[in-house]
Amino acid sequence: MELNKGRNKWKISITSLVVIIVAILVIAIVNFTGFAILNNKDQEVRIGATFPLTGGLAAYGKGYKNGAVLAQKKINNNGGINGKNLNIIFQDNKGDAKTVVSDVKYLIEVEDVPIVLNSMEYLTLVSKSITEKNKVIMLTFTTYLLSEKDNPKYLYKDSWNFRNVGEDFGKAANEINAEKLAVIRLKDSSYEDLKLSFFNEFDGKIVIDETYNFGEKDFKSILTKIKNRDVDTILIYSYPVEVSLILKQMAELDMDNYNLITTEGAETFVMQGNLELLQSTNAISYHGAELQGPEWFVQEYKERFGSNPRPDSYYTYDSVIMFSKAMEICGEDVECIKKEISDEFDEYHNKDRDLPIVQYDNGWKEFKL
Structure with missing residues (x-):
């Protein structure tokens, strides 16, 4: 019995020693890491x-x-x-x-x-x-x-x-004889800058104005509304994923007889992947790959x-x-x-x-x- 007590004390001592050594190592590593970070800075x-x-x-x-x-x-x-x-x-x-x-x-x-x-x-x-x-x-x-x-x-x-781009978009819309406009747009305050300057230049009118929230994926109901209205031009204000989906869904609905103005840059994968539709829709965007x-x-x-x-x-x-x-x-x-x-x-x-x-x-x- 006394022998077992001695062994237990010995085990406890070893365990305590291991804990102390580990603690010392952790402190040393933390201090060294902290010093290294400070030194790098x-x-x-x-x-x-x-x-x-x-x-x-x-x-x-x-x-x-x-x-x-x-x-x-x-x-x-x-x-x-x-x-x-x-x-x-x-x-x-x-x-x-x-x-x-x-x-x-x-x-x-x-x-x-x-x-x-x-x-x-x-x-x-x-x-x-x-x-x-x-x-x-x-x-x-x-x-x-x-x-x-x-x-x-x-x-x-x-x-x-968008204030400057909107002004140029408005002038371009007049040049291509756009008169009746449909807008598909993300709910975003920057649109107000685009809208203000666009309509200072644009001689036509808005027929339908549709908004959506960021992350939307199905635009066919919006596009169907537009298709059923007397519209000659569609203005898309959005980010690349949504623009890509809108263009693909336009093609699926045979909406290839419009003027198209988009705030997605001409050089992006979105625009490059929809060239057939863009050709038939008379598309206007901003900047090109060489610019x-x-x-x-x-x-x-x-x-x-x-x-x-x-x-x-x-x-x-x-x-x-x-x-x-x-x-x-x-x-x-x-x-x-x-x-x-x-x-x-x-x-x-x-x-x-x-x-x-x-x-x-x-x-x-x-x-x-």
Whole structure:
């Protein structure tokens, strides 16, 4: 009996010793990891980015990311920022509003970045309060036009806007003798910018105006309503997945005798996959594959990624280069960075890009207004 008691005490002692050793190792690993992270942060310059890299908006997100990656490569190949490599920390928000909020918090609270790149109106609007509160710059690539009501302090926008595109669409609609318009549109406040400028130019009228929510997949009931009305032109305002579905369902319903105006870019897989319908519908869109940045950028993008860039790709490239120049002077001083980039933006922090209008006629051709 005494022998068993001794053995039990011995087992308890060994167990206690193992627990203590494991605890010491865990503490050591945590401390070493923490030191390594701090050391890495000290050896590089970090900015954050949250883009929809998977899901229905991945075509946009990958375009944004690829442009930023090319800029990062150029910066680091040329000595970095004051001798430190630029590290862009990418997060995949999947186009989801809750995820983008988590991403932005993570980039600020864990990665301690002074700048966050974002995109899309709804992803921007749900997360901008976080960067504003934390005094972190958010540069977003969205057609949403910042104004006095947004009161942006740390929020900046770099992209074309629907106010300018809408004006050109209205002029183009007159040129192709469009008179009776059907609208299929996502519920989105940027449409109001498009609508306002479009109808300042367009001489015709709206016959039917149909809205839908993001993620809708069946448009046949809307298209059937339009087919049964006296309409000669259809304006589609949406994102790529929905535009693709609308075009395919138009073909299934033999709706190939309309003028078609779409806010989906001419170079995308959506438009390239529906060329037969586009030819018969007299389609108008914006920009073409040859108009997506300087020639050297298009070539470099093709060599790296095997495809034409989106216009957004050059915007992210250009913006990362802009920030790198500001950070050469300012380091991570956000107020200083804001001063350095101020000349690039208007009073409400908008930088607007021009997009030419194109028409499909055995290939995309610039529409001369």
